[in-house]
Amino acid sequence: MSNLPSEPEFEQAYSELVSTLENSSLFEKNPDFRKALEVASIPERIIQFRVVWEDDKGNAQVNRGYRVQFNSALGPYKGGLRFHPTVNLSVLKFLGFEQIFKNALTGLNMGGGKGGADFDPKGKTDNEIRKFCVAFMRQLANHIGADTDVPAGDIGVSGREIGWLFGAYRSVRNRWEGVLTGKGLTWGGSLIRPEATGYGLVYYVEHMINYASGGSEGFAGKRVAISGSGNVAQYAALKAIELGATVLSLSDSKGALIAEDGGSITPELVAEIAALKVKRGALADLALASDSKLKYVPGVRPWTAVGPVDVALPCATQNEVSGEEAEALVAAGAKFVAEGSNMGSTLEAIKVFENSRKEKKGEAIWYGPGKAANAGGVAVSGLEMAQNSARLNWTSEEVDEKLKGIMKACFLNCLETAKEYVTPAEGELPSLVAGANIAGFKKVAQAMHDQGDYF
Incomplete structure (x- = not known):
């Protein structure tokens, strides 16, 4: 970490995870997981591009666009797109790093990634935001797909922006597929996703x-x-x-x-x-x-x-x-x-x-x-991906019941993992933060090991 440019948000997320792992028995029981941590802390791929778009006055504007494809050991990269002036690589690496282990905790087959742009929607007209979405997707379209990388919304990217991004993807790739989640209910979205x-x-x-x-x-x-x-x-x-x-x-x-x-x-x-x-x-x-x-x-x-x-x-x-x-x-x-x-x-x-x-x-x-x-959001995104792959829709009751089951399993996984790897003092409550970090990391590390991502 010391040889990297200053990336405070990412360094905070990394330090928080490492502190938990070091203060548990995980590395003692699985020494090779240290190498897994070293490998997993570097994204598999970072895509950076310029986004040139035209404002309502006919002037060309330019922004920086990114997609951090962090880890695909458990499935296609999955994580949101954020449009906000504070977006930079440190923020997206922190979000993508967290996303790896959050997605692992859902129990679904999803890797971790994050993306976005330093574009500020505030003060922009609807037409300008639409033009930006189209220009952004033209640059990103060749790097994502239903079995490769499936972005979702985040700050500055609501269902409206997902619609414009999806339309641009469909036009560029001439393909209808579940490439984005948070879609409208009449064109591939899932009930309960907004909630x-x-x-x-x-x-x-x-x-x-x-x-x-x-x-x-x-x-x-x-x-x-x-x-x-x-x-x-x-x-x-x-x-x-x-x-x-x-x-x-x-x-x-x-x-x-x-x-x-x-x-x-x-x-x-x-x-x-x-x-x-x-x-x-x-x-x-x-x-x-x-x-x-x-x-x-x-x-x-x-x-x-x-x-x-x-x-x-x-x-x-x-x-x-x-x-x-x-x-x-x-x-x-x-x-x-x-x-x-x-x-x-x-x-x-x-x-x-x-x-x-x-x-x-x-x-x-x-x-x-x-x-x-907060893993429920990406969990239902994963359920939306499943519905898209099967070309069907579940009822809101079905999705909500699956969400309840996922959150219960997530809590119990965090709780039992904390009890197994962190020995509490007498009368001390189990640490859910330790349980979440260890359970998520352990699942990803084992998948990476099985697939030969480290030796």
Whole structure:
């Protein structure tokens, strides 16, 4: 790692994984897995290209496009496309690296990858975004395919953009295939896909709560703080509410919407926020009644503003929970923290959660890392791939049941792997972050070994 250019996001993801593996018995039991780690930390392929497109004034604009094809030992590369000005190789390598092990935890045949461009959709017209999508796919089309690399959406790439990208691919390659996931329901998409990450997150946490309580508790009556207000946050909120929880917050990049004095986020408000997001509006634009028990607090994230909570679900972006904010959640009484975002907690925050877990006291926190807790989205993407390959569609009930099964298996895999490879002190809770890292890495490393990727 020391000879690489500075890539802080990737280095953080790598260090977090290595720390877990080194502090377990994995390498002692499987010495050759050290070489697997060295090999797996380098992408199989990085594709970088320029994207030249025309704005509405007829001027040529240029952006950088990328696809990091990280690991295909378990199946075709799978991971989203992100259109955002912060996109660079460090961010995409971190996301792709995490994606390898997240996909492994779903139990489906998917490798790991990530891609995108430093294009900023904000301030662009629909026509300009469409033109960019077409220009981007013209460069990417020859490097992806249903059995090669199957991108999905991510920040800045919604179902609308997936449609434009798919249409461009079909035109360039003269081929209809399941090359992208998150497609429209009438042309190859899967039911429950928009809801999957948020729903899956709540299903995962439900197992955390159930196990911690000896089977006596679920979401009913729990106070839940959620960050973000996009797709993941919206559906996590709706599912938590459906299961009887009180949702106390949502947020965006400019501030947080906080419930006070017995107020809560309602399904009607979530629908209003979803409509606002389509118009690319901000939470500050919500017209809150003067007697509302909700307030918008600019310049903060929910963790320091929401008050007493039982469950915290970061659903916005990476590193959105700092060490200080993690301490605030401990002080607020949080017992369960699980990431709907990728690498939502800083290393300092993870240390706070893990140290709390080791204290053997009532305030100990169960922490579910993103590579496990938010795997529901890519899991249903994998189910969409399966439906495309079979040229059929499953009902929403069928997909939801499969999602529930995948999230339950993921939780149990993390739990049992932690117990096997990390010996806890007496009274110490199992580490789900250790279990997720080890279980995901072990599966990929074994596949790489069997296929001769290292000696």
